[in-house]
Amino acid sequence: PTGCKLIGSGSAVPSLLISNDDLAKIVDTNDEWIATRTGIRNRRVVSGKDSLIGLAVEAATKALEMAEVAPEDIDLVLMCTSTPDDLFGAAPQIQKALGCTKNPLAYDITAACSGFVLGLVSAACHIRGGGFKNVLVIGADSLSRFVDWTDRGTCILFGDAAGAVVVQACDVEDDGLFSFDVHSDGDGRRHLNASIKESQTDGSNGSVFGDFPPKQSSYSCIQMNGKEVFRFAVKCVPQSIESALQKAGLPASSIDWLLLHQANQRIIDSVATRLKFPQERVISNLANYGNTSAASIPLALDEAVRSGKVKPGHTIATSGFGAGLTWGSAIIRW
Ligand code: ACO
Numbered sequence: 001p002t003g004c005k006l007i008g009s010g011s012a013v014p015s016l017l018i019s020n021d022d023l024a025k026i027v028d029t030n031d032e033w034i035a036t037r038t039g040i041r042n043r044r045v046v047s048g049k050d051s052l053i054g055l056a057v058e059a060a061t062k063a064l065e066m067a068e069v070a071p072e073d074i075d076l077v078l079m080c081t082s083t084p085d086d087l088f089g090a091a092p093q094i095q096k097a098l099g100c101t102k103n104p105l106a107y108d109i110t111a112a113c114s115g116f117v118l119g120l121v122s123a124a125c126h127i128r129g130g131g132f133k134n135v136l137v138i139g140a141d142s143l144s145r146f147v148d149w150t151d152r153g154t155c156i157l158f159g160d161a162a163g164a165v166v167v168q169a170c171d172v173e174d175d176g177l178f179s180f181d182v183h184s185d186g187d188g189r190r191h192l193n194a195s196i197k198e199s200q201t202d203g204s205n206g207s208v209f210g211d212f213p214p215k216q217s218s219y220s221c222i223q224m225n226g227k228e229v230f231r232f233a234v235k236c237v238p239q240s241i242e243s244a245l246q247k248a249g250l251p252a253s254s255i256d257w258l259l260l261h262q263a264n265q266r267i268i269d270s271v272a273t274r275l276k277f278p279q280e281r282v283i284s285n286l287a288n289y290g291n292t293s294a295a296s297i298p299l300a301l302d303e304a305v306r307s308g309k310v311k312p313g314h315t316i317a318t319s320g321f322g323a324g325l326t327w328g329s330a331i332i333r334w
Pocket of ligand 1: 152153227323
């Protein structure tokens with residue numbers, strides 16, 4: 001059997017900073033409401049020549065440098081995103097831009113805010129069952145491009161970012177991906193989605209084949225029932241982490257850090273309380289970046305690693321949750 005270990009991290013955010021006060025100029029809201037209900041104070045948003053692929057390449061480059069792995073030694077690139085620059089997938093373009101020249105496999109994973117955890121699961125499966133050696137797992141999203149900036153119920157929550165880790169094959173004794181617990185429930189889609197718009201013809205284009213050809217499609221802005229998503233998160237995330245801990249054979253008290261998808265500080269606090277994690281063992285950078293979807297976990301991990309908070313050998317309970325609905329937890333060692 002083969003083990004998998006995390007050997008490098010990196011992250012990138014766009015330069016444009018939008019504060020709560022900035023948002024108060026475009027929708028009926030204020031800093032106090034946003035900060036007390038969500039914990040968010042600022043977020044970064046793509047502008048000008050920014051692209052999601054550009055952010056992903058920057059984050060991945062930093063992760064490769066920390067891991068001391070050359071691009072040509074990467075044999076798999078997993079781009080976890082729900083907002084790719086190209087509908088057909090962004091991972092092959094990232095592979096090309098990074099100079100991963102040995103023709104590795106590169107593909108996208110679409111699972112919204114759970115994308116990064118599912119990327120870790122996929123990396124582990126490819127390493128343990130497929131003989132892959134060095135896997136780049138990137139979580140990157142630009143939900144700002146799918147937000148209705150006139151809807152104060154959603155536009156205050158989201159920001160753009162990319163985060164990345166390198167997962168490497170190792171001896172099983174050095175394994176650092178201890179266990180996973182992953183779920184989805186398509187029923188919950190009604191609470192959170194960004195659906196394709198109706199694409200049927202209306203007959204006005206002179207079609208002689210009924211509904212053919214279809215109109216060109218586009219996607220609606222994010223639709224969310226915040227209360228239902230909140231309820232789902234505080235119920236399912238503790239259960240999932242407990243299940244992952246059980247599979248790993250570790251009690252919560254033995255875990256150094258709780259690192260949740262950064263969606264809402266009240267969700268983080270509620271899960272920490274249920275799992276009896278004291279505040280000082282909870283990682284949060286939500287105030288600075290808002291909800292960055294698939295990027296939030298690797299972005300917060302990278303900051304915690306680079307600031308010296310997370311040290312080699314530390315164990316982390318992490319959990320992603322969001323649209324789909326999807327949710328999943330992992331117990332990992334840095
Ligand atoms: N500023 C000021 N007032 C506001 C704002 C705002 N930005 N937004 C809503 N309000 C008002 C509402 O209109 C409502 O007013 P009313 O009482 O007069 O009707 C009042 O504030 C309360 O609104 P609620 O929606 O009930 O507020 P709630 O406490 O539920 O907080 C929030 C809303 C922050 C969205 C919360 O429900 C939440 O964070 N849910 C989880 C959302 C989440 O994490 N989503 C992302 C999942 S990740 C992914 O996959 C994309």
